[in-house]
Amino acid sequence: MRIDAHQHFWQYDPNRHSWITSEMKVLQQDFIPLDLQFILEKNDFDGCIAVQADQSDEETKYLVQLAKEYSFIKGVVGWVDLRASNIDEQLHQYKDESIIKGFRHIVEGEEDPDFLKRDSFLKGIESLTKYNYTYDLLIRPRHYAGAITCVQSNPNQTFILDHIAKPPIKSREFDEWALFIEELAGFSNVSCKVSGLATEANWKSWRLDDFTQYLGHVFDSFGNDRIMFGSDWPVCLLAASYEESVTIVESKLGAFTATEKEAFWGLNALKTYNL
Structure with a gap:
C-alpha cells in the first residue's frame, strides 16, 4: 500500500490563508479532495494523510468531515491549542474521531526560538502522549535547539519531522542542518517525512542533483524504518508538479531493496500514524 503522508486541503480565504503571498498565486484557489483523488490514483497511491494548514478548531473539524466523505483520506493531523490550560478537555472531545491521528502547530511561523520548550507547550505534548496522538514538527533553524529539548523531554511521544526540517537547499547550506538531523535522529521516537523538497530549492531552476546530499543524509541518519514519503500537495505546486515531487525522491532510492x-x-x- 502506498500512502502520501503529507498533503493539505483548503477552501481559499485571503484572510485565513494570509501566509499565501502574492508570489504564491498558484495556491490562491480551492484545493479539495476531488482534485487530489485523481492524482493519487494516477500515481498509484492508495490514500493520504490530510494535514492542517490553518490553526483553528474549525480546520480540524473540516478535515475530519472530509475524511468521512472520502475514504482515501486515511488519517488527519489536526490543530489544537497545546498551550491551553484545558488541553485535556480539548483532546477528549476528539476521542470518538478515530480518523485523527495527531496534531501539529505551525512552529515555523513562531519567532520565539524557545517556543517548543516553553512549559505550557511541553504540558500540551504530555497530553498528546496520554491520548496516544502523534505530533508533527514543522520548524525552521531557529527552533533546532528547542526541538531537541522538546523531544528529549518526551521520550514516550511519537514525533514526525515535517519536510526534513526544511534545509536551505537553494543556498546549498548543509552543515548546521546536517548536525541537527543527526542529533534528532538519535531519538528513536522521531520519524521523518521526506516531503516539501522542491519548495526549499530554487522554484524555477532546481535539478535532481540539488537534493542528493540532503536525502542521503536523512536516509543515513533515520534509517529505512523511520522515513516516509509526503508530497506536500498543493504547496509543492509552487515549484514542482505532483509527479515531479515523486520523481525527486524516487530517483534517490536506487540502493533501497524492494522491501525497504x-x-x-x-x-x-x-x-x-497507526492508520
Whole structure:
C-alpha cells in the first residue's frame, strides 16, 4: 500500500490563508479532495494523510468531515491549542474521531526560538502522549535547539519531522542542518517525512542533483524504518508538479531493496500514524 503522508486541503480565504503571498498565486484557489483523488490514483497511491494548514478548531473539524466523505483520506493531523490550560478537555472531545491521528502547530511561523520548550507547550505534548496522538514538527533553524529539548523531554511521544526540517537547499547550506538531523535522529521516537523538497530549492531552476546530499543524509541518519514519503500537495505546486515531487525522491532510492521501498512508500506511515 502506498500512502502520501503529507498533503493539505483548503477552501481559499485571503484572510485565513494570509501566509499565501502574492508570489504564491498558484495556491490562491480551492484545493479539495476531488482534485487530489485523481492524482493519487494516477500515481498509484492508495490514500493520504490530510494535514492542517490553518490553526483553528474549525480546520480540524473540516478535515475530519472530509475524511468521512472520502475514504482515501486515511488519517488527519489536526490543530489544537497545546498551550491551553484545558488541553485535556480539548483532546477528549476528539476521542470518538478515530480518523485523527495527531496534531501539529505551525512552529515555523513562531519567532520565539524557545517556543517548543516553553512549559505550557511541553504540558500540551504530555497530553498528546496520554491520548496516544502523534505530533508533527514543522520548524525552521531557529527552533533546532528547542526541538531537541522538546523531544528529549518526551521520550514516550511519537514525533514526525515535517519536510526534513526544511534545509536551505537553494543556498546549498548543509552543515548546521546536517548536525541537527543527526542529533534528532538519535531519538528513536522521531520519524521523518521526506516531503516539501522542491519548495526549499530554487522554484524555477532546481535539478535532481540539488537534493542528493540532503536525502542521503536523512536516509543515513533515520534509517529505512523511520522515513516516509509526503508530497506536500498543493504547496509543492509552487515549484514542482505532483509527479515531479515523486520523481525527486524516487530517483534517490536506487540502493533501497524492494522491501525497504515498500516501507518508505507506505508501510512506515501506516505504522507511525497507526492508520
